[in-house]
Amino acid sequence: MSQMIPLQLTRVLAFAALSALACQSSHAAIFEDSDARKQINVLTDSTKNNQKAIFELTNSFERSVQENAKLRGRIEELERVVDDQKSILKIYYSELNDRINDQNARLKLIEPVKIEVEGVTGKIQPAEKELYDQALLEFKEGNPVKAEGLLSQFITAYPNSPYWPVAQYWLSVSKYASKDFKGAIAAGNALIKAFPDHPRVPQALLNIANCLLESNQKTEGRKTLELLIKSFPDSKSAETARLTLSKVK
Known part of the structure; x- marks a missing residue:
């Protein structure tokens, strides 16, 4: 009888120890899983923020490209206008010079000549x-x-x-x-x-x-x-x- 009590106590203690160990393991697992989720959430938020930043940078870059394209187009249009104006002025001054020469020739024709x-x-x-x-x-x-x-x-x-x-x-x-x-x-x-x-x-x-x-x-x-x-x-x-x-x- 006296020998059986310690054996049973030993078993109870062992069971208690195992239970405590299991409980600790369970708490540790729960703690580790919560931290991991927190880290995952942090990483997820960071990723989302990075993706949002990348998206905004991409949109900004595309807008810049579009604006540059518009500016380039406007510059090319202005350059064509300038070229056209240069051509018009060249023709105008050429015609003006011809008219002046023609007028001078006419004036010479009507100018008195000494003979x-x-x-x-x-x-x-x-x-x-x-x-x-x-x-x-x-x-x-x-x-x-x-x-x-x-x-x-x-x-x-x-x-x-x-x-x-x-x-x-x-x-x-x-x-x-x-x-x-x-x-x-x-x-x-x-x-x-x-x-x-x-x-x-x-x-x-x-x-x-x-x-x-x-x-x-x-x-x-x-x-x-x-x-x-x-x-x-x-x-x-x-x-x-x-x-x-x-x-x-």
Whole structure:
């Protein structure tokens, strides 16, 4: 009986010890599992935070890429605008330069030009020369009346022209051709009075003499021929005057 009690006590103690050990192990396991979960939760939260940060960084990067792309596109657009403006300005200045050159050329055409016409020096304008040439052309084509009108217009419009004495001579000749002897004599005398030393004076005197002779003013005609021969003895007009004078009765 006495031997059995210690054995049973030993078993009870052993069972108690095992129970205590199991209980401690169970508490330890529970403690370790709770810590692990806490750590897992911490890691999970950290991962979530990292993922969120990465997501935000990714979005920020993508926005930056998009904004850079927009800025690049805008820059390229502005560069095209600048290039277009440069091309437009280049064309504009080229056209402006052409217009300026053209205007300068036109101004040169209308600027008076200094020339010498049969010993008379002066400035002429393009329109002046055109009118004179047109008048002479009408006379050469057998239109003395038209020539008279143009020559009269020229003489009135350009009294200081170096062509004036020559125009006055041709006016006298044109009037003689149209049988306007009085007008021819007046035009010839106007030339002689204004330019007594002009090379056309001998011809003008001869034309005046012919007008006088054909209008039956033979005395005045002879005097004019004699004056021509005396004043310009070596001229071709003087030779013609001598021949004419020899035929006048």
